[in-house]
Amino acid sequence: MEYFLSLTITGLVMGIIYALMALGLTLIFSILGVINFAHGEFYMLGGYMSYFILAVVAGLNPFVAVAVGGLIIALIGLIFELGFLRPMHLGHIERPAEYAILITFGLSFFLQNLALATFGPYPHRPPSFFEGSVDLGIIRIGADRLTASLLALALLAVLLLIINRTWIGKALQAVSQNKDATAIVGINPLRMNTLAFGMGVGLAALSGALLAPSFSITPDVGAVPSIRSYIIIVLGGMGSIPGSILGGLLIGLVESFGAGYFPDPSRALNYKMVFGLVIFALILLFRPRGLFGRREA
Amino acid sequence: MELELQDVSKRFGGICALNQVSMQLSGSQLVGLIGPNGSGKTTLVNTISGIYKPDGGQIILNGEDIGRFKANEVARRGVGRTFQITRAFRRMTVMENMLVPALAIPSGKGRQEIVDRAREILNFLTLDHLQGDYARSLSGGQQKLLELGQLLMTDPELLLLDEPFAGVHPKLMETIFEYITTVHAQGKSFIIISHDMSSIFTLSQRLVVLHYGDIIADGPPEVVKEDPQVIEAYLGEEDEDD
Amino acid sequence: MTANTEGTSTQSTGNNSTGRRLWFSTQWVVAVIVLVIALIAPLFVQTYWLHVLIIAYFYAILASSWSLLAGYAGQFSFAHMAFMALGAYTVGLLGRFLRLSTAPTGTCAEVRLGNLWLVLLNAVGDNCLEVGKANMPVGTLIYHPPLVPGIILGILVAGLAGLAIGALVLRFRAAYLALFTIAFSEILRTLIRGEPQITRGDHGLRVAALFPDTISRIPYYYTMLAILVASLLFMFWLARSRVGLFLRAIREDEEAAAARGVDVVRYKVMTFVITAMLAGLAGVFLAHYITILSPNIMVLPQMGLVIAMAIIGGVESLLAAAIGALIIQVSLELLREFEAWRLVIFGALLIVTLRFARNGLLAPLMQQLAGVVPRPESRREEAAAEVGEEVRV
Numbered sequence: 001m002e003y004f005l006s007l008t009i010t011g012l013v014m015g016i017i018y019a020l021m022a023l024g025l026t027l028i029f030s031i032l033g034v035i036n037f038a039h040g041e042f043y044m045l046g047g048y049m050s051y052f053i054l055a056v057v058a059g060l061n062p063f064v065a066v067a068v069g070g071l072i073i074a075l076i077g078l079i080f081e082l083g084f085l086r087p088m089h090l091g092h093i094e095r096p097a098e099y100a101i102l103i104t105f106g107l108s109f110f111l112q113n114l115a116l117a118t119f120g121p122y123p124h125r126p127p128s129f130f131e132g133s134v135d136l137g138i139i140r141i142g143a144d145r146l147t148a149s150l151l152a153l154a155l156l157a158v159l160l161l162i163i164n165r166t167w168i169g170k171a172l173q174a175v176s177q178n179k180d181a182t183a184i185v186g187i188n189p190l191r192m193n194t195l196a197f198g199m200g201v202g203l204a205a206l207s208g209a210l211l212a213p214s215f216s217i218t219p220d221v222g223a224v225p226s227i228r229s230y231i232i233i234v235l236g237g238m239g240s241i242p243g244s245i246l247g248g249l250l251i252g253l254v255e256s257f258g259a260g261y262f263p264d265p266s267r268a269l270n271y272k273m274v275f276g277l278v279i280f281a282l283i284l285l286f287r288p289r290g291l292f293g294r295r296e297a
Numbered sequence: 298m299e300l301e302l303q304d305v306s307k308r309f310g311g312i313c314a315l316n317q318v319s320m321q322l323s324g325s326q327l328v329g330l331i332g333p334n335g336s337g338k339t340t341l342v343n344t345i346s347g348i349y350k351p352d353g354g355q356i357i358l359n360g361e362d363i364g365r366f367k368a369n370e371v372a373r374r375g376v377g378r379t380f381q382i383t384r385a386f387r388r389m390t391v392m393e394n395m396l397v398p399a400l401a402i403p404s405g406k407g408r409q410e411i412v413d414r415a416r417e418i419l420n421f422l423t424l425d426h427l428q429g430d431y432a433r434s435l436s437g438g439q440q441k442l443l444e445l446g447q448l449l450m451t452d453p454e455l456l457l458l459d460e461p462f463a464g465v466h467p468k469l470m471e472t473i474f475e476y477i478t479t480v481h482a483q484g485k486s487f488i489i490i491s492h493d494m495s496s497i498f499t500l501s502q503r504l505v506v507l508h509y510g511d512i513i514a515d516g517p518p519e520v521v522k523e524d525p526q527v528i529e530a531y532l533g534e535e536d537e538d539d
Numbered sequence: 540m541t542a543n544t545e546g547t548s549t550q551s552t553g554n555n556s557t558g559r560r561l562w563f564s565t566q567w568v569v570a571v572i573v574l575v576i577a578l579i580a581p582l583f584v585q586t587y588w589l590h591v592l593i594i595a596y597f598y599a600i601l602a603s604s605w606s607l608l609a610g611y612a613g614q615f616s617f618a619h620m621a622f623m624a625l626g627a628y629t630v631g632l633l634g635r636f637l638r639l640s641t642a643p644t645g646t647c648a649e650v651r652l653g654n655l656w657l658v659l660l661n662a663v664g665d666n667c668l669e670v671g672k673a674n675m676p677v678g679t680l681i682y683h684p685p686l687v688p689g690i691i692l693g694i695l696v697a698g699l700a701g702l703a704i705g706a707l708v709l710r711f712r713a714a715y716l717a718l719f720t721i722a723f724s725e726i727l728r729t730l731i732r733g734e735p736q737i738t739r740g741d742h743g744l745r746v747a748a749l750f751p752d753t754i755s756r757i758p759y760y761y762t763m764l765a766i767l768v769a770s771l772l773f774m775f776w777l778a779r780s781r782v783g784l785f786l787r788a789i790r791e792d793e794e795a796a797a798a799r800g801v802d803v804v805r806y807k808v809m810t811f812v813i814t815a816m817l818a819g820l821a822g823v824f825l826a827h828y829i830t831i832l833s834p835n836i837m838v839l840p841q842m843g844l845v846i847a848m849a850i851i852g853g854v855e856s857l858l859a860a861a862i863g864a865l866i867i868q869v870s871l872e873l874l875r876e877f878e879a880w881r882l883v884i885f886g887a888l889l890i891v892t893l894r895f896a897r898n899g900l901l902a903p904l905m906q907q908l909a910g911v912v913p914r915p916e917s918r919r920e921e922a923a924a925e926v927g928e929e930v931r932v
Binding site (some may be wrong): 094 | 623721745846879894
């Protein structure tokens with residue numbers, strides 16, 4: 001029973017962070033109608049950015065580094081959206097559905113190699129937020145991981161507040177429901193697209209920056225979170241915010257239990273992803289709209 | 298050619314687009330399918346041609362229940378259809394557009410025979426000088442004619458035309474008229490959806506009127522014209538452009 | 540290439556058709572020139588470059604077959620490298636676990652084939668063959684089965700997987716198709732990594748060399764080249780046939796194609812199966828050439844590389860995709876000193892190509908050489924010029 005509880009806590013702790021990143025992907029899908037195949041690379045860049053900010057500005061508060069790193073990456077995302085995604089929405093691009101997939105996949109390819117060329121293949125690890133681990137009775141969790149999780153929780157709350165209570169948030173919601181109508185009431189859907197993309201990749205970058213002290217950063221560190229995010233948004237329902245949050249928690253639990261109860265502990269870690277992937281494939285086949293989905297891709 | 302619709306229904310979410318529609322078509326009739334916007338005309342054509350599966354009822358073509366058939370299977374049974382917004386294969390040449398249906402539906406004809414037939418049809422439609430051009434370089438009206446040409450390649454018994462006159466200039470109208478009357482004279486059946494009342498009244502031997510998924514009239518044009526239900530259905534509507 | 544332009548272009552007076560006839564013959568000229576260079580290359584280049592070219596041909600097979608699936612049939616699948624890996628690992632595993640013996644072992648699973656026994660080794664525990672040897676008559680011969688059946692089986696396994704995936708993704712829209720095929724690829728890769736007792740995982744699976752009696756790469760060079768040429772010829776033939784016509788119709792407008800009688804399901808699945816088999820073929824020969832396999836041959840960045848090659852070459856032209864792969868692979872080698880930056884340049888090129896030169900960089904160039912793009916003198920020519928950028932093989 002204790003083991004079960006400890007696995008649950010581990011799953012939820014990680015799940016919150018997964019949810020944050022997946023929420024970014026959902027935002028992008030919901031507003032732009034595009035699946036960002038480079039989402040993991042923005043996660044990776046967030047990690048590198050916070051590492052280098054801390055390396056360059058000695059003694060800076062690590063949380064500030066995380067925030068600034070996230071912001072910078074969000075800006076980069078914004079610029080990419082302007083240059084390469086906006087033309088889609090202006091009708092300049094043929095066969096936009098294909099294009100969206102290929103361009104973000106191409107971006108992923110580019111960013112990974114850019115990181116590899118710039119930072120080299122060896123792991124980088126920013127300094128911890130807090131050293132050591134925390135004893136929660138049933139389980140000991142690394143302080144960094146717990147911090148990351150709590151901050152992610154806070155960010156999620158802030159984000160939900162923004163989406164539901166502020167004008168910008170409501171404008172975003174409107175665009176996700178009906179682009180043409182929003183244009184009529186004076187909201188500029190193109191600007192909303194850019195904003196959403198920036199926010200979305202910013203969330204991925206923040207996730208990366210938050211987890212960097214726990215797991216280190218390599219150029220390909222984004223590959224797994226990328227796929228995990230796809231799984232989450234499909235599970236939760238593409239375009240659904242509560243879906244991505246719930247989905248994130250569920251996948252966190254699936255991975256935790258999957259690894260924890262796998263008969264062969266030496267292969268358990270390797271198979272962590274497979275459970276999620278199989279669920280993913282099954283959902284795509286049998287219930288593509290996931291738990292809360294309403295919109296068709 | 299025998300087509301029978303028995304209580305055919307089609308729902309989309311909460312909306313009932315077709316409500317137990319029944320009708321019969323035998324021999325070589327030219328049926329005009331009319332009704333106010335949203336009455337289910339295109340849905341009916343889509344359901345017969347296999348793009349939609351009926352949620353209820355049966356569609357029997359020459360004794361065979363084609364309700365669950367895929368679109369290409371229905372096409373193989375001798376049904377051809379055009380689309381409201383022309384859907385020729387844009388990045389393929391006119392000749393290739395003509396070849397697709399001919400090669401997709403086996404007819405035992407040799408390739409040269411098929412090409413000759415295509416040229417013949419294109420000639421009739423005054424498109425033969427464009428046969429090497431990409432479909433997307435054709436004007437809207439020419440693309441409409443191309444679609445009609447595609448239909449003829451497989452010699453269908455039943456032709457479903459969705460708004461063949463929409464946005465067509467008078468000269469082209471003549472050609473389309475000629476097409477319909479010529480093919481009809483060869484013994485083929487037509488179901489033609491149109492908002493162009495004068496054309497449809499002239500062409501059809503029989504009018505079927507759909508209103509919110511129900512057939513409210515089915516008979517000769519002169520009779521249907523005077524039907525109070527039909528008049529009310531149309532009067533209850535805003536003025537439509539042709 | 541279009542079906543039946545031979546039939547129409549000789550008699551048609553359309554400007555467009557004459558242009559396209561020129562385009563085809565120029566393509567053949569280009570192809571023949573490249574082929575001749577490829578055939579005599581071993582006389583001039585060092586062994587190292589032979590290796591580069593062999594790998595380049597490998598990528599060319601993958602890029603062109605992927606472009607058949609994506610550019611022609613419109614299915615942007617990310618499972619291509621997975622099919623390649625299935626081919627490779629099939630021959631690898633067969634080589635690892637199958638033996639032919641003149642006498643039964645008594646300890647391994649085995650089946651009689653005429654005078655011989657086909658023996659299946661076990662993955663876990665003591666090697667059943669070693670255990671059985673003690674009881675086998677003196678002079679018993681135990682050897683690896685011939686490679687050909689393995690090669691055929693590798694291609695078939697890839698084809699079967701293509702059948703399964705192709706059938707499953709039939710109704711998926713582009714994004715879901717991409718996601719599902721990514722998932723499939725990753726599941727396969729994780730399985731291969733996760734079962735080292737069977738696949739040797741990251742340690743590497745040894746595979747028999749195709750030409751064990753020589754250290755020269757030349758036989759491998761001509762083999763891979765022959766496979767590339769054969770694949771391209773086959774795909775050209777397919778593209779020119781009615782299958783190619785139907786695929787393009789499906790790509791243009793699936794619903795309209797169905798309304799015209801095209802069995803969309805059949806042709807979509809068929810394309811998946813055929814391209815999967817071609818990928819499997821490439822994988823099989825890769826395995827017998829590099830003689831050691833690891834799951835890294837199918838990581839997503841490898842799929843990305845193949846996609847990039849096809850797109851930069853020209854995703855709707857088989858030949859452009861193939862030659863694009865060759866040029867890119869050779870360029871990557873030439874730029875070796877830039878190390879990781881090579882791929883950065885390449886990645887940037889991919890993005891820019893997608894944004895500004897959707898039909899690729901090579902394909903339009905090849906068309907320019909053919910002089911196909913006419914000056915707009917009339918409305919019709921102008922329209923044809925605008926669409927003249929479309930390449931169809």
